[in-house]
Amino acid sequence: MSRAVIYETFGGPEVLELRQIPEPHAGQGEVRVKVTTVSLNPMDWVLAAQREAAAQFGITVPSGFGYDFAGVVDEVGEGATGFAVGDRVFGGALGRAAADFVVVKTPPEGADALWHTPQGISDEVASTIPVAGMTAAAAIGVIDVRAGDTVLVGGAAGGVGVFAMQLAKLAGARVIGTASESTFEFLRKFGAEPVTYGPGLADRVKALTPGGVSAATDLFGTETAEAALALGVPPERISTIAAPNPPGGVRATGGMAADAGAMERITDGILAGKITVPIAATFPIEQVRDAVTVHTGRHVHGKILITL
Template sequence: MSRRVEYNRFGGPEVLEIVHVEPPHPAAGEVRVRVLATGINPFDAKVFRGMPTSNPQSVQFPVGNGADFAGVIDELGEGVTAVGVGDTVMGSRMYFAQADFVVIGSDEVSPVPAGMTIEQAGSLDTAGRTAWASVESLHLSPDDVVLVSAAAGGVGVIAVQLAKRTGATVIGSAGASNHEFLKNLGVIPVEYGVGLADAVRAIAPQGITAALDNFGHGFVEVALELGAPAARVNTIADYEAPEKYGVGAIGAAGANIDDLRKLAQLIADGDVEFPIDSVFPLERVGHAYDRLLAGHLRGKIVLVTQ
């Protein structure tokens, strides 16, 4: 028998359970990955809490949890030749990742490059694709001043560094405990919440030209107030803002597997930092989401299976 995270009702992290199931096996064109690390994302919590934005009506109980994973291929389906048993790979499969095994199409996994830890690889896919696509959507240049919310979080910490690589001036909102960290990345930190607009004006009196919202809670309104055109604001956290203000909502689907591989290599080479906030064993999945929901993260939270 193998383990997987599952839930049978909506609620807080307490609804997540470890259940024992028959190990899956790959069909033609698929591989089975022995999962070593699996990241957690805010979207997961929206789904198991039954929030309207997650379309809970589509969830059929019991349902698994998590999307991102990394591990070692231990079984091949018929016709698979591009990868082999023993290859260390990463990928994403919604509702299936937090488990001992994931079965997935052989063309949906990427090799983990040398220099990247298994914890980084297991938590990169969703956050990495989201950061890559959202930054690309703004077409930044050295003439830009871009404001990024949740700048030390899983998506934000990658986004600010990709934005810096375009030559843009990057201002990042985060809790005070992460300000020194952001400075070391070349980002100008500001405190989030009340007073954000004034804090940004003190740094950029001319206003901003673009914004990336990873936080919600009125950030889009602040970005527009500071002068960013709606066409150069992207949010992954404010589900009403695209229709209300005409801002973008480019997420992980906006980046492909080649983009992910480029980003993974940047991280492996040390050109982009990808910090791991904390690591929990699979059995403590509820505690991991408690940590996520408490906020003030620096990078990603990861579950490990061994």
């Protein structure tokens, strides 16, 4: 037997249960990963709470929980390629990451993903990259951020925002990030210039950047995208990741749209010390409800991890 976080009804953290389940094994063309770390993302608890959102991903109850994970390959099924027992790996397993073991096909299918963990990157850091890192790469890449740009990042203090700020800085851009005043010092650590979100955002950004904003990414809703449009930013240079109805012409994107070289840029940046991933809190899997409760508060600076 092994452990997995399971929920049988949709709801808040209270529906999550750590249960004993039959131990899964790698089948034809599959590898099994002994999970060491799981990184939380908003989509994890949204899928557990909202039946309609879950249905869009083909998730029905009972279901497992979580997506981002890191660990070590401990079984390789017949016909599986590219991975060997003992390989350190990280990736994504939709609706089943928070478990002692995750089984993934090689190559991965659907929303699943699996990469080798570069030497020098810890499991904790590696587990934060699949959703937040790749989503940030897509959000920055689709608007073609480059040297000389002034980029407005909405929701800069979140898990995706931390990566987006640093990727934009690596591209040579000036970065302005929206946040609450209590988060300003946190943003400055990443080289961003903070500005308060909320009504009047466009006016505050204009006062901060008389030369104008050339690109923007909205990582929370549409407020930043609308402010960027008001400031004259062309819609094709504005991206959103979490807006069901983005303003006209604005580019909606997500992690699956990241370019082929995005993961290597992120891991190279981490190894070079040019990208850092703040870990806000770590919980053992027995405290998964507590971890999700903290995460749903949306006031976390950095990533929340679950360890096994």
